[in-house]
Amino acid sequence: MNLDYLKDGFIKLYGDGEIRIFHSPGRVNLIGEHIDYNGGYVFPCALDFGTYGLVRKRKDRKINLCSMNFPKRVQVDIDNIVYEAEDDWGNYIKGVIKIFGEEGYNVGGMDILISGNIPNGAGLSSSASVEVLAGVIIDELFNNGNIDKVELVKLCQRAENEFVGVNCGIMDQFAIGIGRKNKGILLDCYTLKYQYAYIELRDFTLVIMNTNKRRALSESKYNERRMECEEGLKIIKNIKNVENLCQLDIEDYNNFKDLFFNENVKKRVEHVIYENHRVKKAFELINEGKVEEFGELLIESHMSLKNLYEVTGKELDTIVDLALKCEGCIGARMTGAGFGGCAIAIVKQYRVAEFIEYVKEHYSKKIGCEPSFYLSGIGEGAKEC
Numbered sequence: 001m002n003l004d005y006l007k008d009g010f011i012k013l014y015g016d017g018e019i020r021i022f023h024s025p026g027r028v029n030l031i032g033e034h035i036d037y038n039g040g041y042v043f044p045c046a047l048d049f050g051t052y053g054l055v056r057k058r059k060d061r062k063i064n065l066c067s068m069n070f071p072k073r074v075q076v077d078i079d080n081i082v083y084e085a086e087d088d089w090g091n092y093i094k095g096v097i098k099i100f101g102e103e104g105y106n107v108g109g110m111d112i113l114i115s116g117n118i119p120n121g122a123g124l125s126s127s128a129s130v131e132v133l134a135g136v137i138i139d140e141l142f143n144n145g146n147i148d149k150v151e152l153v154k155l156c157q158r159a160e161n162e163f164v165g166v167n168c169g170i171m172d173q174f175a176i177g178i179g180r181k182n183k184g185i186l187l188d189c190y191t192l193k194y195q196y197a198y199i200e201l202r203d204f205t206l207v208i209m210n211t212n213k214r215r216a217l218s219e220s221k222y223n224e225r226r227m228e229c230e231e232g233l234k235i236i237k238n239i240k241n242v243e244n245l246c247q248l249d250i251e252d253y254n255n256f257k258d259l260f261f262n263e264n265v266k267k268r269v270e271h272v273i274y275e276n277h278r279v280k281k282a283f284e285l286i287n288e289g290k291v292e293e294f295g296e297l298l299i300e301s302h303m304s305l306k307n308l309y310e311v312t313g314k315e316l317d318t319i320v321d322l323a324l325k326c327e328g329c330i331g332a333r334m335t336g337a338g339f340g341g342c343a344i345a346i347v348k349q350y351r352v353a354e355f356i357e358y359v360k361e362h363y364s365k366k367i368g369c370e371p372s373f374y375l376s377g378i379g380e381g382a383k384e385c
């Protein structure tokens, strides 16, 4: 991204003066899917690409928002922030400002220009990227950088839940706010304790594959899965004192599985318990440099998301199947909510070009649209540049 070009754009919009520049990444989840809202472990990382935000304080209490990606311009008054569907992406920033203000943090007038290169609707968390960008801007401009990072990402999640109305878990905002270069984050979504693992893939590379199927309709299914998990938990709670499904281990599952009369609920619970177990194993394997075994777990995770949690669909299954047919690919799985969006693959570096060619050709033939590929490194969390 050419920052001089963005600065010129900012000056054209808002005039000359001081400009501060922030960057907030996208994210992928390496493993641990549909686990955050079940209180278990996830293992995401921040990406190299994301959203830039250029900003200047104003003397009044107005917020001007403009994006290089969309024509819509938004102006709001800090003391009267309400959700407006037509404000589109602007609502993510509005929501964050509102929640931070309500929580007693200092907020003030700003001129903001954002510019992002996370494909929209690809499941790489473009919206969480914008939210955490806004959170970090508020922290640096008005609160001397004193807001605790975990508190900051929790408030951004609240903005998405309460203001935008999407019932997501904590994983995306956390990975984007707390991410570190070349590191994955093992996050316990119940306690929010976390530790980093250096991601050393030796002569393998992480390839992100976009099915280019937008995640339309996904929200309703997402909520359906959450409800099925809650139903499962309710049944378990009758016999065991637990707060969430991830407090159960595989032995518990085997003891309790006959209690689930609803086959779907049983399958969802089985996925959650085994996936949580896989995440802990995956973290150990990465720390021990066992990349091939790590790859095996990605495949197991995808199969479970396909057969038990049922959130993959034709496009994601096709792209993962094709990836696994390629020489040099040792693991692949969908990442994020599912139903479309992206998958990841771990591929031998010197085979990446032929891998992309093969998957692109066969996916296009089968599905009728071309997939996209991103070779992103693991990037830093959101911060001032």
Ligand code: GLA
Binding pocket: 029, 032, 033, 034, 035, 036, 037, 168, 169, 170, 171, 172, 336, 337, 338
């Ligand atoms: C979406 C949500 C996350 C998480 C994933 C599934 O990305 O925003 O909170 O639940 O789906 O793992």
